[in-house]
Amino acid sequence: MTVQELAKMIDHTLLSPFAKEADLKAHCEIAKKYNFKTVAINNATIELCKEELKDSDVLCDAAVSFPLGQCTLDTKVFETIDAIEKGAMEVDYVVNLVKLKSGDWDYVEEEMTRIVAECNKRNAVSKVIFENCYLDESEKRKLCEIATRVKPTFIKTSTGFGTGGATLEDVKLMKECVGDAIKIKAAGGVRTIDQALAMIEAGASRIGTSNGVAIVDAYKERV
Template sequence: MTELSHYIDHTLLSPTASETDIRKLCEEAWIHQFKGVCVAPGYVGYTVEMFEFCPVKIGIATVIGFPLGYSTTETKLFEARNALVNGATELDVVMNVSRFKSMAYLSIREELRQLAEIAHAGNALLKVIIETAYLDSFELYTACEICAESKVDFVKTSTGFAPKGAEIETVKKMRAILPAEIKIKASGGIKTREQAIAFIEAGADRIGTSSGVAIVTGQ
């Protein structure tokens, strides 16, 4: 297995996170060489500054349409463009679960397609949070199929704001549904090294967690 730290998106999306907290997050990511950090949109520019002289490449992710996903398409597109202008290299967008539950599959696909185009034009990755806690097996399959058709880079399990986060069996199902070129990010409730390894073995390519340091150090 690749070094565990290279799977981790070190995440801080608390509504009370201060600049001091974000600076600490960046310092930890630098020290442990995490794959990326994930911060609120308002902290993207600050995070870029923190990594200005970092000798290793650390992805800077932010969230779009977070945490409920039911912003209008126009709002999400603006958020995405703004994040890229500010220096984000990865966009974690929440699928519109409300529209999805209304079976508005074509509009969901079109929204994600436009977001993927914007991200890729800016040399960024698009991760789509499908919020698996709210999906049954058929809906999980459908959501993954829509993501694949939209040419996204990752499908992500959870925001961390739903009743439950990532589950091993769900990640296994996602890996079986998605084409090989589309990766999986497991997030929500992953706090230990053992959990992280289990999710990677189930098919996850990234682990979104606020417990990155504890996972890699075992403390």
Template sequence: MAAYTIDQLAQLIDHTNLKADTKPEAIKQLCQEAKDYHFKMVAVNQVQSELCAQELADTDIHVGAAIAFPLGQTSIAAKVFETQDAIAKGAQEIDYVINLTQAKAGNLAYIKEEMAALVSVCRQAQVICKVIFETAYLEKEEIIAIATIAKEVKPDFIKTSTGFAATGARAEDVRLMKETVGDAVKVKAAGGIRDLETLITMVQNGAERIGTSAGIAIIEEARFYLTRHRTNQIKI
């Protein structure tokens, strides 16, 4: 069990706006909120990387670009280019969606090739690489197989979901992913995490990063909890 201050909780959160119809003003607001609450990262569509980099200059808050989002149905070469372009425009973290067509076909060699290519680009640029599984579409055995590849290739994180599928993060999937990769890779839970209780559940099951558009509500709920219980830490 670990104890978290408000700032430590905020540092678990990737503050997210991945809506297709988001205006530049909303992205600027997202960045200001990230500064106000000291979230770890802003998670945005790749094309918004440059704007976020400008808004978050001279802060320790990372810009996170979503690659091949949300379907993952582009070639390895396309994902590599999109990643390189995002990094050139200021992205410090990359969250890419695997090719689910190949995963469901059992073509694990393709999944490994794709992962190795994206991890290599990120390693060369010294940015963080996260691999989105989209667990809503995967069976238990498929999750284990892809996580086993990750244990070998070693991205920084494996991640449950985009938030665009029928279901998002599930505690059992987070636990399975973490049990498979052990300490070799971290796990990010995302999709449907909208309150403090769910965040705590995900962390208890092995998540070390949380992707959510409800970060402000979660932190305010945590503040209320700390005030009510007259403490400055939440035990997880």
């Protein structure tokens, strides 16, 4: 894997609720310098970041119903469409954990189906955030089973705002369940090159991190 191939596996993340516009502009400049795949941002900042990235191939990655997943389904669908219309080409949404924990799998599948469909209509990448720190193994497997029917572009381990982030065990489990049919994004707590490479070895093809610069710089030294 080349340095550039690694950089293109990184969603360069800035989801702080109190980031200033200057911080977001600097974030985009770094993303362009390193040629990351996306900047992962809150929806209110999409238009600003889209303008900053207009002379590059770095994309905007929108966080929908973030980080709790507790918007209504219609709200999530609207937010997805609005984010794409504002300039996002990738969408990461959080599943409704109350419905999931209550065993309402029909709702969970309908939610995934509708959001993925809106992304597909608009040629946008869809990512389903499981928030694995709150799930048991059977729930993780059930979500993977639903995903294999609905076929989002990615399933994702975590928001990074929960009680835990990505683990190798979760990435391996998700890979075991979906194989090559759906890609896996590891996010939350991936801060070093060794962690990133381990996640990729376990089956992740995208890394969500605010430490992309340190990860890529360390890889440059290594290779």
